[in-house]
Amino acid sequence: MFLFAVKKYHPTRALTLVYQPFAIVTMTVLTYNESKINTRKRNLAGFILFFTSTLSLLLLDLGTSGKGGIGPFLGICAIVACFGVADAHIEGGMVGDLSFMYPEFIQSYVAGMAAAGALTSVLRLITKAIFEKSHDGLRRGAMLFLAICTFFEFLCIFLYAYFFPKLPIVKYFRSKAASEGSKTVLADLAAGGIQTKPDQIAQDATEYERLSTKQLFFQNVDYVLDLFLIYVLTLSIFPGFLYENTGEHKLGAWYALVLIASYNVWDLVSRYIPLADCLKLESRKWLMIVILSRFLLVPAFYFTAKYGDQGWMIMLTSFLGLTNGYLTVCVFTSAPKGYKKYHPTRALTVVYQPFAIVTMAVLAYNESKINTRKRILAGFILFFASTLSLLLLDLGTSGKGVIGPFLGICAIVACFGVASAHVEGGMVGDLSFMCPKFIQSYVAGEAAAGALTSALRLLTKAIFEKSHDGLHKGVSMLRL
Numbered sequence: 001m002f003l004f005a006v007k008k009y010h011p012t013r014a015l016t017l018v019y020q021p022f023a024i025v026t027m028t029v030l031t032y033n034e035s036k037i038n039t040r041k042r043n044l045a046g047f048i049l050f051f052t053s054t055l056s057l058l059l060l061d062l063g064t065s066g067k068g069g070i071g072p073f074l075g076i077c078a079i080v081a082c083f084g085v086a087d088a089h090i091e092g093g094m095v096g097d098l099s100f101m102y103p104e105f106i107q108s109y110v111a112g113m114a115a116a117g118a119l120t121s122v123l124r125l126i127t128k129a130i131f132e133k134s135h136d137g138l139r140r141g142a143m144l145f146l147a148i149c150t151f152f153e154f155l156c157i158f159l160y161a162y163f164f165p166k167l168p169i170v171k172y173f174r175s176k177a178a179s180e181g182s183k184t185v186l187a188d189l190a191a192g193g194i195q196t197k198p199d200q201i202a203q204d205a206t207e208y209e210r211l212s213t214k215q216l217f218f219q220n221v222d223y224v225l226d227l228f229l230i231y232v233l234t235l236s237i238f239p240g241f242l243y244e245n246t247g248e249h250k251l252g253a254w255y256a257l258v259l260i261a262s263y264n265v266w267d268l269v270s271r272y273i274p275l276a277d278c279l280k281l282e283s284r285k286w287l288m289i290v291i292l293s294r295f296l297l298v299p300a301f302y303f304t305a306k307y308g309d310q311g312w313m314i315m316l317t318s319f320l321g322l323t324n325g326y327l328t329v330c331v332f333t334s335a336p337k338g339y340k341k342y343h344p345t346r347a348l349t350v351v352y353q354p355f356a357i358v359t360m361a362v363l364a365y366n367e368s369k370i371n372t373r374k375r376i377l378a379g380f381i382l383f384f385a386s387t388l389s390l391l392l393l394d395l396g397t398s399g400k401g402v403i404g405p406f407l408g409i410c411a412i413v414a415c416f417g418v419a420s421a422h423v424e425g426g427m428v429g430d431l432s433f434m435c436p437k438f439i440q441s442y443v444a445g446e447a448a449a450g451a452l453t454s455a456l457r458l459l460t461k462a463i464f465e466k467s468h469d470g471l472h473k474g475v476s477m478l479r480l
Contacts, residue, residue, distance in 0.1 A: 114270075127144050237320060
């Protein structure tokens with residue numbers, strides 16, 4: 001809407017960065033407390049917040065007459081943060097709601113999200129075509145678009161509040177969930193005309209054992225990482241890169257809109273592919289491999305934007321949407337089926353590698369412009385700070401393993417990946433100016449460091465093996 005009015009602030013990138021932290025933090029808090037939260041109130045709060053936020057965008061535009069500047073841009077950032085909070089309420093709540101039912105319902109829901117994206121692109125293209133040649137056409141098109149969106153979001157509030165809970169299939173599955181001990185669906189059942197006594201639910205719940213949030217997280221940590229990595233890549237390209245870094249082509253002002261529409265259409269189409277069982281990817285290992293391989297799209301987009309024609313960029317954007325939708329549905333529909341143990345050391349390896357590889361690729365591409373001394377010093381400092389952070393995290397949590405500390409460890413391991421890319425690449429490049437034997441000595445030294453680490457770990461384990469909390473003490477000494 002304000003894309004050109006506030007263009008110098010790189011809105012398509014900044015707004016994504018504003019949106020994501022609020023969405024992720026809110027969803028994490030809600031997920032951790034999901035067993036205590038009223039699902040109906042959560043979803044309604046999200047729909048109402050979406051409605052008021054879109055209406056606020058419209059009022060902000062009317063109040064400022066579509067003028068740019070830091071004030072309106074900060075207002076937009078605040079509204080986008082509200083969109084992130086609203087999305088966390090609705091998306092997490094609806095997926096949780098549908099998880100009581102069939103996985104096919106989750107597929108329909110996430111396909112509906114893609115359909116909303118495609119419809120958004122169609123509306124944007126129509127409003128642009130209608131007002132393209134009129135005075136202040138961009139602003140008028142955006143206002144008409146926001147007015148239509150505001151109406152549809154108000155309609156969503158009404159449909160979820162009065163129509164959705166009365167559907168026979170929804171009433172059946174919510175009654176079933178309540179009989180298995182779920183207390184979060186009581187308000188939904190009441191809205192559907194079904195009264196359930198709390199003492200009856202408590203009696204029925206004794207027949208079932210509910211896994212804790214921690215147990216569920218660790219048994220599904222690979223699925224969590226799958227979704228995180230899918231959207232880290234997607235949002236690093238869409239929409240900011242597509243709007244600001246794809247150059248000027250024959251399509252002119254329509255080019256970015258065509259790219260966004262291509263992404264949304266193929267994102268929608270791909271979400272129906274897993275309905276064919278022979279085309280659905282369910283292997284946890286292969287899901288992770290395919291998702292990691294998507295990071296090859298980063299250099300592909302970079303070189304296509306720099307050297308390719310608009311046709312190649314449209315094809316790549318379509319492929320980005322195709323893989324995003326397909327993998328999202330595969331993960332969402334596979335996750336609710338059964339569980340198996342998944343050791344966190346595997347997850348940490350998966351976190352480490354993408355950050356190390358991507359950082360090394362960026363540094364290698366720009367190596368002629370980078371100060372080698374500063375690069376290597378930055379890596380060593382980051383190694384020191386990351387190791388110290390692990391020690392402080394352990395002391396601060398008293399060695400307790402819950403979701404918060406594990407996410408903190410994942411963030412620190414990502415920093416280790418970045419540090420390794422700085423130091424290892426920089427040192428090998430530095431020694432390449434010298435004698436090849438120096439490189440052999442360096443890589444042999446890395447292996448020696450690994451052997452020394454193992455020796456220290458064996459030593460600390462032997463010292464503290466029989467003492468109280470020995471594992472915790474041994475690891476703390478190793479970090480020191």
